[in-house]
Amino acid sequence: MFVFVLALFFFAGIIFFTANISINAGSWVQHSYNGHLSGSGGLEKAGKIFDRNGVVLAQTADGERYYNDDYETRLSTLHVVGDNSLNISTAVQSVYRSELTGFSYIWGLEMPETFRGGNNLTLTIDSAACKTAYEALGGMEGAVVVINYKTGEVLCSVSSKSYDPNDPPEINEDNEDEYDGVYLNKVLSSSYTPGSIFKLITTEAALENIPDIDSRTFECSGSAVIGGNEVTCMSSHGLIDIHDGLAQSCNIVFAQLAYELGRDKMTEAANKLGVNSSFDVGHTPTVKGNYNVKNADDNQLAWSGIGQYTDLTNPMQMCILMSAIANGGNRAEPYYVERMGGGDFEKQYPSEKNGEAMLESDIAQKLNDMMRYNVTSNYGDSMFGGLTVCAKTGTAEVQDGESNDAWMVGFVRDEDTPLAFAVAIEDGTFGISTAGPVAVAAVQACAEDMLANG
Amino acid sequence: MDSFLQSLNIQVITDIAIVALRILIPILGVIVVFQCYSSMRRQRRDEKPLIMLENAANGQVLPVLCWENSVGRAKGNDIVISDDLTVSREHCVILRRKEGWFISDTGSKTGTYVNGKRTEGRAPIYINDEITIGKDTFVLKRAQDYTDVNRSWFYRKEGGKEGIAPFALMMLISIFTLFMATEACLSIEATDFQPLIIFAVFMVVAWAFYIVSTQVFKRVGFELEGLALFLTAIGVMLSVRQGLHQTYVQIIACAIGMAVFCFMIKFLQNPDRVNKWRLAIMIIAVILLGVNIVFGSVRGGAANWIMIGGMSIQPSEFVKIAYIFVGASALDQLQTRKNFIVFIIFSAICIGALFIMSDFGTAVIFFGTFLMISIVRSGDYKTVVVSIVGAIFGGLLILRFKPYIADRFSAWGKAFENSADKGYQTARVLTYAASGGLFGCGLGNGYLKYVAASESDLVFGLACEELGLIVALTIAGAIGGLFFYARAITTKSRSTFYSISACCAAGLLILQTSLNIFSATDILPLTGVTLPFVSVGGSSMIACWGLLAFIKAADERTYSIKKR
């Protein structure tokens, strides 16, 4: 009997292993220590990678992998394209290594060269716009993302700090501080304290739960005691309604609203708008943000409504929220890879799937108008050079209080240039002065390309 | 035309050759294992009764099918006399030896009578003797009628094609090994003819063994030996590009193992002789373990090595053979309680010693084998005792396990999350096994070979990587199939000694294979043990041949056909 059980166990185990390896081989091989893939090994026969305009971003010649000829283009597209290692795990050269190299589980990774053949990948990004955005960052660290909110194509995606994939740095104990986070695509994998951009989420909660919100006025005297402790504002706004409150970014209005709405409704809104969710971009999940006021006291609850406390958001996640506001409530599904080989690949149009409804269309429209009012009344249209932009900036005090995270999120209200964007910069001064110019440069570059190439 | 020829340059031609070899090796491997087993299934005598017991009162006939038959009221007996309460549950045993037939009372209440005289110990019985068991009297008769009873599904029906001839099987294995050697010659890092030299040396050993087996001992079957050679060839070829020295040691160990195999088959010919040696074997095993504990040196966390004259050996491997010897015994001795208690004490000593050495992998194997032997041989009340003892042992196992291999448990199933430390080995096994695909990346082209213990504990991963999943599964199938073979031959073996020893030797090999494969691939959180015949390791290789001898000995053909 026992012997029978043993034999059964043995064969069951073997079958389990076989099934497991057949299903997971593709992901099991994708580890940076895998000797079959290290160096340019594994990529000797990989296909080319193009941007949306046919610019070659990576190619193999004579068994060596080469990246774009232009230095800054290489640095600006590094986190999307990847390098010879698998260190940037979300880059297409890591995620689609099997497809690029023609890996199939049947033949393994060491097929003789004669029989290897890889596929070409065409990306959705515009490398010129990436380069412009990278230059606009001017060495500042952070993330820039611009997507087409109708189709989901990611047009510009830059993560800084970066390095040259033709000459990757040796990272060791001595210089690991300098290269901290260099292997992360911050667009997908970093989250920052949102600051004032979180007021959009508080606004959504107010629009949904407070019927007479439009006619309400608040009084700002530069500071207020909410929940037993002080909340401060940048200036003394006097009597102010929610529209001007958002445009002037008055802390008192939204701290008051968060306190009034309470933990449950605020959490509900944050969850609904995806703050605590992960979104799949192609095959890569974004990092989750954070909105958790379960253990917050009343004052902390108030601060959480203006994007402080323990709040965190991710650039791609905010960009998706922008697409939902721009699209009448339906979010775009961003993706990086337009085509593989000859066929379409991982292509998902909101128009076909109709996205996923993130918020009600009437609330989306109200937010849309309020964000437009931010620009017309505060930032000024001139800043965006002719584009009809709706936006919100944010300046977040980071926990240690030493520096600020500077944000700008928004979208272009135009059928011909349907662009949603999010910019997050570490160690900035103010959202408008630090993130603003970068966002403008990136969006304008994308819009120009869109108008020129259709 | 010229440009076409130029495009077919040397690179392209070698590439085509490499791919052809990669495809041919698994195909040939599957054929070898398939032929071995299909040949085993074909070669089988008809199962007719050897003698008959005719009930003197009503003329009812009971066939006696085995060389050893238990008689009693309990359902598990070979011959069941159910409607008579004066018959004990295990009453007696009817057994055949070279000298003829015997009957041996196994402690029945009412006794066993031959021609009216109560028997003591083994009493010879002859045709037309009257045997009284309980109220019934039986007359011993010759078996004349052919009856097809109790045929195991393992064996094919009569007729059909003959099984593969041993010579053809050897040729297949030789070609298979040659293919592997050729592929190893074309590896990426080194291109030389060392693998072919190794191939030649291995072939000399293998063919010498074949000639001795078929010509000197005149044995008919060669399937088990074929399987062992097949597995050894894979192990040797996986080892070539890792180190030449270890490869030669492996071949020498294989040769010694073959000698042990032949010696043991000779020794096992008479089960009663084995019984006389039982105590001596036990003492030798205990001494071996004692020497190990005192002089053992630590390697890979376990102190299971001793150095003798520059050679490192692993005594616990040889104790496995002794363990089977002690655990199995002939049916009439088997049913005595003393025999069983001795076995339990011996088990406790072995497992205890392995704990002291921290060799937990082997301890688990012994414990599994202990359960196997106990269940195979146990009567009713013994099963209860065994289960209790088993549970206590199991509990001790787990208790002792925790502090030592807590790391392994905590990294279990999370190899990739811990790929830098606790899951280092398993993560690499999985990654590289997956990198090999179905046909492997070619002998010598793997990267797992740079990971410690890849030639022993992780060898299954190495096989997956360099030879591909098909060959790796063929290895597992070759060893797993031993179970069915052992089951099939033991239902009608000459003595329960053979049945038990073969079944448990096969069980031990499968258990060891399970532990090896499943711990390497993160299915079980255990410390590694060797993969029979494939892993590099001299002691293990010799012990595996020894264990195989038990299975070979249980095959009736091993001893019977020789006499013709």
Ligand SMILES: [Zn+2]
């Ligand atoms: Zn204010």
